[in-house]
Amino acid sequence: MAGIYIHIPFCKRACHYCNFHFSTTRTHENEIREALLKEVSLQSAYLGKEPVRTIYFGGGTPSLMPDLFLKEMLSAIRANFQVDPDPEITLEANPDDIQPGTVESWVALGINRLSIGVQSFFDADLEWMNRAHNAGMAEDAIRMAQQAGIRNISIDLIYGGPTLPDENWIANLEKAAQLEVPHLSCYALTVEPSTALDLMILKGKKEAVDPDRQARHFELLQSKAPEFGFEHYEISNLAKPGFRSKHNTAYWQGVPYLGIGPSAHSFNGKSRQWNVANNALYLTSIQSGTVPFEEEILTKANRLNEYIMTSLRTMEGLSLERYAAIAGTTAVQELLKATAPHIANGNAILTQTHIRITEKGRFLADGIASDLFVEE
């Protein structure tokens, strides 16, 4: 099985914290759309005969795309790959793009899951982040999606920012539960180098992010999740039963995927490759019939370290059997030795079959994983 990701590299305006690849200059949008469609056929051999179970329009802002393009993209994917009869098809949408009738037309195209960029139900946060919507638009967007018949809705929420006191973070989670949203992706506000937010903090124009507040918000997320019926199935992702993201779960399980578009990443089990993160260079290259990518052949250590990192972020944890299948049984002993201090301090547990991060250790999961990494 496999997945396909399509990166739409345009946004209406730049959120201050964002370091994804996007452009707010939309002059060459038509040509880029043509190029995205062309890349699908240029990459038609990448997944071999693997059936495609998930398709994900991400970005950038896919909800800016006209229906005709989404339709053509889905047809091109079906013409070039073996797509399952009932794939999960997700579209990332910003609340300001959802109007009466919008979601109905997406449903007619076969889109069956929306990931809505809500971020917060408080205007002060949204203004601080420079989002293009307000809190009322976020609520309306969720309701319109539900009325159009989409049950499988995820919303993004950002925690830990200076404009979000603890009680407002709890209120955001309560609002999501009250609106009956079955999936949440919750991210700590990260100040990425050279983003507008980073520069504003450096110049003293915005308050810096407080790591203690972030840790507190993560603890609140963990404690509130069961109260609202969510399973905290991955560090940043929570779902009601039956609503886990199939696309992202496949990433974490090492399933192959193809990324289409500037900056998109692909993985085929043996190597990773990533397209150039520049719209103009992407366009010129695709127009001349070449996909502009760099590639890294994965060593055994690369594969092990990726497995350690992704599996420890999930509720199920790291399977000792799977680890042994990649690394051999001697390596499992080394892994257990490296895990021992984290078990001793209560941040990890060892069962007969898995290593798991405990609730106490979850906020530190990435650091714990890097302690377990193997050398070449």
Ligand code: SF4
């Ligand atoms: S809409 Fe999404 S991709 Fe675009 S700038 Fe904002 S966070 Fe980044």
